[in-house]
Amino acid sequence: MSVSAAVDQKGVRRVRVKESAILFTISGYPFAIASSAVHEIRSADSLAGSAMEIEQSGVTKVKHLVHRGNRSYFVVNGCAHFGLKTARPTLVLILRDSPVAILVDKIERMADINAPQPLPLAFEGEERRWYRGLSPTDDVIVPVVNPAGFLTRHELRALEEALHASRAEAHAELSGTVAP
């Protein structure tokens, strides 16, 4: 985060707080996320081999789990999360402080963006959880995503339970094969 001061036309000194962000798109829509919230960016193809399928969790926007180092991440389909038309995601943003990775279409660029302004109260849907606010960046207003808003506690629990069940099933199958 950086702070800069500018004097406007009326001679009033205004302080602008900036933060480093990654600007990306999903289904053609613009988004930003704080760079500090992203641990790694990978191509979706590079993770395909290590992805484990998650079945019947009830969380339809998550179909896979990937392992990076000693951590696991639920892969959230960005289109499904934001209710957008299905696109062909090519990249995965692996988040730093939550077990979540996001499928996105394209990274536009990295930029120092203005600190987000609160979402107007007129917005009353899930977007209040999705976004930290809106940032006027260059000539575009871009929503700044809330890294903790991709999966609710309830969804995380459902995914962990589904994972546990599928591991138990695999273990049982393996035991059945080996058993005399």
Added chain:
Amino acid sequence: MTATSAIEKNSFVLLQLGKRRFGLPAAIVTELAPPVKLHVFAHETPMVAGVIVRRGRIIPVYDVTPILAGKKLPDRRFFLVASRKIDGHDELSAIPVDGECELVSAELFPSPEDSPKYVAGVLAIGEETIEVLDFETLVSTAATVPAMGNGANPSQVGTIA
């Protein structure tokens, strides 16, 4: 009632949407913004088309045209900015309009019984009867209208003017 408040009560801004004109109480109208860029992003709130920026403030835009004029947003449009109270806080909101607006003073008559709930009353201007909109009710009416952000073509993120 003072003379000033009486004038305010009888002052209305007439706006054009398609072939029809509607009124809004002048007391809630802040400005008529020129055709500026409508910023569209993903969201789920019904009827909100996106946001515009006026004097550094981010203002949500309600697309009321399907309800009032039975059509999609026009390509070129002005935005009428009005204030509304949400959860006890005043917030500016905008609706797209088709052109210049007019300030009139007239008496507000009760609306016919079969009028939509968002009609607060009617004005008789010459031979024309103009519905005055209840802004709060109008923008909350459209729970059945799908959100514009997610359904809209993102290519419309750009200068509309």
